[in-house]
Amino acid sequence: MAGPRTLYEKIWDDHVVHRRDDGTCLLYIDRHIIHEVTSAQAFDGLRAAGRKVRRPDLTLAVPDHNLPTTARVDAAGARLPIEDPESAAQLAALERNAPAFGIRYIDAVAPEQGIVHVVGPEQGFSLPGTTLVCGDSHTSAHGGLGALAFGIGTSEVEHVLATQTLQLKPSRTMEVRIDGGLGFGVTPKDIVLALIGRIGAGAGAGHVIEYTGEAARAMSIEGRLTVANMSIEAGARAGLFAPDEKTFAYVKGRPLAPRGIDWDEALAQWRTLSTDPGAAYHKRVAIAADAIAPTVSWGTSLDDVGAITGIVPDPDSFDESARRDTARKALAYMGLAPGMRLQDIAVEHIFIGSCTNSRIEDLRGAAAVLHGRRLAPGIKRALVVPGSGLVKRQAEQEGIDRIFIEAGFEWREPGCSMCLAMNPDKVPAGERCASTSNRNFMGRQGPGSRTHLMSPAMAAAAAVTGRLTDVRDLMGAQ
């Protein structure tokens, strides 16, 4: 074996089935997750070609994007119909296709249903050292466990279903070292927002990121999933955290995780999964976690973020003319003026959810801020959408649901919800949302919607004051 290798290179090498002269590899895929939006045409393609799903046992189907997050069964326990006919048809297609091809299917009313990127790790389907794909760009999330995980298009979904492989060329590698520790009131979401703001939304293009450093190691698994999830927003194909004892403890005992002697063998292999000393990355950056304050986005790309203590920047203050231009357009869309204090921006909607921030720690973080407080009068609607049915149930056992409900939030069923507004949860045009999701693109939360990205605790703080707020002012100050 030639020289020291990075974690990415080790996982890649382990999965090469065949290498063509031009460097293209046929890469084996260990885990494939499908949902309703990008799978129907892939199944059609298989049927048209008379092909089967090669490894239904390595595939998991879960509906999430289109599902309404209101009650799914009536008082008698009967399934309620889905109003939007196109959403209903997409969901029905998955419900037909999964069993027809022998694929494990977690249905819309199963207790385990949730967002694909929450369900995979939670069920122990996503594992360290595996290659994992899904027809959704935020598949990078599973890299928080040390899986090489990335999003694919519909033709590739079909390719994986038929062959359990993909034809790919290796990516370049990028180390993001997060030094130091997280300050008071600062979460992994703040770190990744600040990171992307610093390096730029295109900095990771063509690369797979590996997160290293003291703060990365200190992060909980849920925090790592949040950071890895946002790798795609830095332009990277995937993001990786080297698996460690914390990872193994997280995975152990989950329903689809290895058991018994298999577990011991898995563990022995996972312990080899770290970048060798002296291995070279194509690119390296370092940030100091200590210097990061709670962070929010003010514009319409992940370039547009700042510390909550700051102001809306003046587009003229940017060096490049293209950047000045996009910043001006962003401010016009967002209805903001340069120089305004970020903490003076009033919001009407709160969304706590999405595959970035809808796990139990996220809900606990928000609930800690909301405890004993109420929505500010200016808030029209506040949604909390747990990432999965299991997260929801655990929160209910901990009494967290009461805190949200008493504060004035709607306690919803799991799904993608207001993250992309494919289901009925939308932000109306011209209105503003404090959101724990991952994209602040124009129209992402509904046509004309204005999104400010932040951590769950920060979204809770905005909920009680009615404006973007430094959560630290509310913490321990009750």
Add this chain to the structure above:
Amino acid sequence: MQPVDQIHGRAYPLGRDNIDTDIILPGRFLKTITRAGLGGVAFEVIRAEPGNALDDPAYAGAPILIAGENFGCGSSREHAVWAMMDMGIRAVVARGFSDIFAGNAFKNGLLTVVLDPDAVDHVLEQARAGAIDIQLGDQRVILPDGTSFAFAIDPFRKHCLLNGLDEIGLSLDLEDQIAAFERQMAENRKWLLVPA
């Protein structure tokens, strides 16, 4: 995938540069569950123009479309290719294509032919006169007036198209190696199997 060899028939003489994927198929149609059925809503902004070539009965069901520069620019949606295939289009002759569109077209067996600007102009004119013949084997576009133009194509892509090999078919050609990899996995990494 169907093998592509000879494509013969009328050609929509569309011309124009920078036909983007939103023109081919607007975003609001992405909620569909099939590749089929998109043909009816394709090119709606062009179809709104009176007297447009796409609705001219002379070209009804034409298997070829002639365009200008940078055809298929914009988003990566594969739906654009599906919509054109659904209309019955099997080849596009243009001055140039966006990379992503050309890749998606190849994955779906839609032939993309690049010719010089002058040649494209002549093809456009001849498309109005009668049927066009595209021979992939000989790499030639043959026009009603008897003139013909040679075109270049990546040898690997040509091989795949002629033999109806999609990327999936090619990967399946490596079946023995995939199976061997899986045998090894079942032996050395049994933990990768999902418990029943």
